Amino acid sequence: MNLRQMVQESDTAPGRIFDIAVLVLIAISIISLSVETLPNLSPQFKHSLLIIEIIITMLFTIEYILRIITAPKKLRYIFSFYGIIDLIAIAPFYMLLGIDLYALRALRLLRIFRIIKLVRYSKTMERFGRALAEIREEAIIFFTATAVILYISAAGIHHFEHETQPEVFQSIFHSIWWAVATLTTVGYGDVYPVTAGGRAFTFVVLMCGLGIVAVPAGLISSALSKVRRDEED
Amino acid sequence: MNLRQMVQESDTAPGRIFDIAVLVLIAISIISLSVETLPNLSPQFKHSLLIIEIIITMLFTIEYILRIITAPKKLRYIFSFYGIIDLIAIAPFYMLLGIDLYALRALRLLRIFRIIKLVRYSKTMERFGRALAEIREEAIIFFTATAVILYISAAGIHHFEHETQPEVFQSIFHSIWWAVATLTTVGYGDVYPVTAGGRAFTFVVLMCGLGIVAVPAGLISSALSKVRRDEED
Amino acid sequence: MNLRQMVQESDTAPGRIFDIAVLVLIAISIISLSVETLPNLSPQFKHSLLIIEIIITMLFTIEYILRIITAPKKLRYIFSFYGIIDLIAIAPFYMLLGIDLYALRALRLLRIFRIIKLVRYSKTMERFGRALAEIREEAIIFFTATAVILYISAAGIHHFEHETQPEVFQSIFHSIWWAVATLTTVGYGDVYPVTAGGRAFTFVVLMCGLGIVAVPAGLISSALSKVRRDEED
Amino acid sequence: MNLRQMVQESDTAPGRIFDIAVLVLIAISIISLSVETLPNLSPQFKHSLLIIEIIITMLFTIEYILRIITAPKKLRYIFSFYGIIDLIAIAPFYMLLGIDLYALRALRLLRIFRIIKLVRYSKTMERFGRALAEIREEAIIFFTATAVILYISAAGIHHFEHETQPEVFQSIFHSIWWAVATLTTVGYGDVYPVTAGGRAFTFVVLMCGLGIVAVPAGLISSALSKVRRDEED
Numbered sequence: 001m002n003l004r005q006m007v008q009e010s011d012t013a014p015g016r017i018f019d020i021a022v023l024v025l026i027a028i029s030i031i032s033l034s035v036e037t038l039p040n041l042s043p044q045f046k047h048s049l050l051i052i053e054i055i056i057t058m059l060f061t062i063e064y065i066l067r068i069i070t071a072p073k074k075l076r077y078i079f080s081f082y083g084i085i086d087l088i089a090i091a092p093f094y095m096l097l098g099i100d101l102y103a104l105r106a107l108r109l110l111r112i113f114r115i116i117k118l119v120r121y122s123k124t125m126e127r128f129g130r131a132l133a134e135i136r137e138e139a140i141i142f143f144t145a146t147a148v149i150l151y152i153s154a155a156g157i158h159h160f161e162h163e164t165q166p167e168v169f170q171s172i173f174h175s176i177w178w179a180v181a182t183l184t185t186v187g188y189g190d191v192y193p194v195t196a197g198g199r200a201f202t203f204v205v206l207m208c209g210l211g212i213v214a215v216p217a218g219l220i221s222s223a224l225s226k227v228r229r230d231e232e233d
Numbered sequence: 234m235n236l237r238q239m240v241q242e243s244d245t246a247p248g249r250i251f252d253i254a255v256l257v258l259i260a261i262s263i264i265s266l267s268v269e270t271l272p273n274l275s276p277q278f279k280h281s282l283l284i285i286e287i288i289i290t291m292l293f294t295i296e297y298i299l300r301i302i303t304a305p306k307k308l309r310y311i312f313s314f315y316g317i318i319d320l321i322a323i324a325p326f327y328m329l330l331g332i333d334l335y336a337l338r339a340l341r342l343l344r345i346f347r348i349i350k351l352v353r354y355s356k357t358m359e360r361f362g363r364a365l366a367e368i369r370e371e372a373i374i375f376f377t378a379t380a381v382i383l384y385i386s387a388a389g390i391h392h393f394e395h396e397t398q399p400e401v402f403q404s405i406f407h408s409i410w411w412a413v414a415t416l417t418t419v420g421y422g423d424v425y426p427v428t429a430g431g432r433a434f435t436f437v438v439l440m441c442g443l444g445i446v447a448v449p450a451g452l453i454s455s456a457l458s459k460v461r462r463d464e465e466d
Numbered sequence: 467m468n469l470r471q472m473v474q475e476s477d478t479a480p481g482r483i484f485d486i487a488v489l490v491l492i493a494i495s496i497i498s499l500s501v502e503t504l505p506n507l508s509p510q511f512k513h514s515l516l517i518i519e520i521i522i523t524m525l526f527t528i529e530y531i532l533r534i535i536t537a538p539k540k541l542r543y544i545f546s547f548y549g550i551i552d553l554i555a556i557a558p559f560y561m562l563l564g565i566d567l568y569a570l571r572a573l574r575l576l577r578i579f580r581i582i583k584l585v586r587y588s589k590t591m592e593r594f595g596r597a598l599a600e601i602r603e604e605a606i607i608f609f610t611a612t613a614v615i616l617y618i619s620a621a622g623i624h625h626f627e628h629e630t631q632p633e634v635f636q637s638i639f640h641s642i643w644w645a646v647a648t649l650t651t652v653g654y655g656d657v658y659p660v661t662a663g664g665r666a667f668t669f670v671v672l673m674c675g676l677g678i679v680a681v682p683a684g685l686i687s688s689a690l691s692k693v694r695r696d697e698e699d
Numbered sequence: 700m701n702l703r704q705m706v707q708e709s710d711t712a713p714g715r716i717f718d719i720a721v722l723v724l725i726a727i728s729i730i731s732l733s734v735e736t737l738p739n740l741s742p743q744f745k746h747s748l749l750i751i752e753i754i755i756t757m758l759f760t761i762e763y764i765l766r767i768i769t770a771p772k773k774l775r776y777i778f779s780f781y782g783i784i785d786l787i788a789i790a791p792f793y794m795l796l797g798i799d800l801y802a803l804r805a806l807r808l809l810r811i812f813r814i815i816k817l818v819r820y821s822k823t824m825e826r827f828g829r830a831l832a833e834i835r836e837e838a839i840i841f842f843t844a845t846a847v848i849l850y851i852s853a854a855g856i857h858h859f860e861h862e863t864q865p866e867v868f869q870s871i872f873h874s875i876w877w878a879v880a881t882l883t884t885v886g887y888g889d890v891y892p893v894t895a896g897g898r899a900f901t902f903v904v905l906m907c908g909l910g911i912v913a914v915p916a917g918l919i920s921s922a923l924s925k926v927r928r929d930e931e932d
Contacts, residue, residue, distance in 0.1 A: 425889055
């Protein structure tokens with residue numbers, strides 16, 4: 001069937017045209033989404049953006065319906081990773097139709113997930129996904145260890161700095177922000193210890209913590225090499 | 234014996250229930266510990282937190298006694314890593330009973346080590362521990378090298394910046410804080426060189442030091458891979 | 467032929483002298499280029515710099531002509547990497563001859579590419595280039611993933627912080643600057659989240675993003691080892 | 700001979716005592732050196748520090764003479780790495796004897812190299828040294844590439860930011876400080892781009908530069924593994 005070929009088979013001529021059309025749509029959508037957030041847009045321009053948004057959503061909806069129709073196993077597609085992303089890319093629009101409640105504004109944010117539709121078109125991204133799957137267990141170790149270290153760091157710095165800087169290190173919860181900014185070495189400079197005890201504690205925490213927070217990069221890069229070697233065999 | 238099974242054998246039904254109960258206790262304890270540090274708590278709420286703390290400590294004490302009773306070798310458990318952590322999780326409470334001397338406040342901080350009780354329940358954390366053991370020697374190299382580099386950096390920047398910024402770089406001890414924040418690349422921005430000499434020195438220190446400070450992440454990630462391979466064999 | 471030997475064959479005596487002369491020229495050119503940007507230069511000094519610039523460009527032009535004349539395949543050299551770099555090193559001067567339009571000032575910047583002429587003289591740089599070629603595919607993955615993560619981070623932080631800090635997080639475009647400074651862990655401290663939501667989002671973004679942004683270093687260092695092993699075989 | 704045994708053979712009883720004595724001396728020396736920089740020291744205390752310094756230097760001088768006397772090949776020791784470090788550890792004192800010219804103050808700084816005397820007593824540090832030797836060639840690549848990238852970054856940011864922030868980005872030389880703080884991801888926050896062009900340029904520079912600046916850590920950690928494997932064979 002011609003439609004199935006177009007939607008599902010990327011290596012045929014109609015399939016390639018369909019894919020390029022979707023890629024262009026994603027690009028327009030992302031640009032329009034970003035432009036929308038610019039301050040001081042004229043009402044006419046905002047209106048144009050709204051019309052673009054409506055057209056894009058219509059086209060993504062048609063794409064979604066076509067993918068369901070042409071899928072060999074419809075339910076499997078709907079509940080697949082790509083199926084859910086395709087749905088999230090259009091759902092916020094329909095859920096906000098007619099209503100403009102402030103509380104629902106957050107839904108609009110879901111539209112940024114349209115960028116993830118790109119993954120389908122990138123073979124290299126797939127390899128990245130396989131590399132991540134390869135290190136799933138290590139990733140769990142890493143996240144547990146990171147959570148424990150962040151908590152201990154936050155509790156410790158709160159103890160040392162609370163009295164001197166009661167505003168900044170109000171509670172352990174507030175101190176977690178410091179722990180995040182410090183252990184990732186971002187160090188914005190909005191929160192930092194000033195007491196000798198707090199600084200010594202920061203030193204100890206960094207010496208122990210850096211080794212753990214920086215581990216995943218090493219894991220991912222060796223997993224990528226492994227996935228590549230496996231492919232070459 | 235039923236009690237031993239419950240406490241020591243995680244793969245039986247009573248063992249699993251006991252483990253989950255302890256995990257829930259740890260979670261409640263950590264949350265209550267953090268909430269306690271929030272500012273502007275009402276006296277009633279503080280009272281409730283105190284009661285929760287008393288109940289949790291009682292239950293952890295019962296857990297500790299049960300573990301001693303059911304341990305095949307009692308002394309070995311008491312002086313094991315887990316035994317000491319279990320003791321630290323309750324000891325501060327008893328040491329502070331009746332007294333509220335300011336100097337002893339620091340003891341309360343020891344309660345955050347309760348979070349380390351989690352390690353017993355995580356097989357992946359054990360693997361992490363084995364990976365750390367694997368690189369013990371390299372870790373010693375790293376810490377020695379880091380200490381030497383931090384000291385030389387602090388002494389050097391003190392020499393260059395002392396006159397221009399006498400407040401910030403008062404002594405070598407004060408300058409160590411700069412060395413820590415810089416060589417870990419945190420860079421809060423509270424202390425930084427302003428003279429040409431100090432900046433050139435910072436450049437040299439970073440070129441030599443980054444390679445050393447960032448090493449442990451690489452060591453840990455390759456040790457993790459090795460531990461995993463050993464397990465698979 | 468003597469001229470060809472001098473220009474093309476680095477392992478002969480005249481070749482070595484020619485190479486050293488070019489290296490010295492590059493060094494003088496880079497220093498003069500940098501000194502030119504110093505504020506408060508006297509008109510006489512500026513005049514001297516201009517004369518140095520003219521002489522250097524003349525000499526680089528002679529070098530370029532000699533390389534074309536002595537190249538076994540002239541067109542191939544002109545369109546090779548080195549040929550283009552050699553042209554860029556002199557072209558801006560001729561394009562600005564006589565005219566000093568403000569809009570063309572940017573062309574002067576092209577002169578900094580003269581530093582790339584150094585690559586020809588460094589065998590180790592060549593190895594670096596081969597290592598980069600080795601990981602071309604992974605580099606594409608990395609750049610795609612980085613672009614996607616930066617965009618999602620910017621859109622997310624804009625959502626959380628826009629209302630509290632409308633000046634700093636004006637639009638998604640403005641927020642990308644925050645995403646760049648944060649995910650590379652530079653953290654200048656000119657832009658950072660202040661709301662609880664924004665901070666929690668930053669935490670999530672850093673946990674997911676650090677593993678990706680820090681990957682290329684791992685890839686390059688393993689590619690360098692591989693290139694070296696291949697050479698040794 | 701008894702003296703030779705004491706000085707040169709660490710595995711005998713007198714050798715061990717000698718080594719421990721030197722280690723204690725190094726520690727006292729480093730502490731006294733640091734305390735000296737503290738502000739508001741009383742004249743009496745400063746006097747005590749001076750006496751400690753004189754005694755330490757005398758003892759290090761005796762150590763140096765003993766090492767020369769007992770060395771199997773005297774000249775070889777004097778010009779060895781350890782021999783030079785041992786000399787630097789005492790030379791500044793003698794060069795400053797009687798004179799206290801301001802210009803010679805910098806010589807006092809040389810005393811911090813006493814900390815490097817520690818290396819002799821650490822077998823693990825030796826392994827670190829061998830690992831560094833292993834990657835000598837790659838280190839040269841890295842330093843060349845880093846220098847080129849820093850220069851191009853500085854020249855570029857100067858072009859973009861010079862007009863908007865003439866004070867901060869005065870010249871290419873001033874801009875190198877920004878390039879160092881940014882590409883090492885320290886990001887103090889004292890210097891950062893504010894124009895759209897400068898920010899876009901920073902993004903490009905970071906994407907290209909991070910992969911290079913972070914490479915040495917990977918190289919060192921894999922060299923350490925290699926050195927270890929070689930030892931085990």
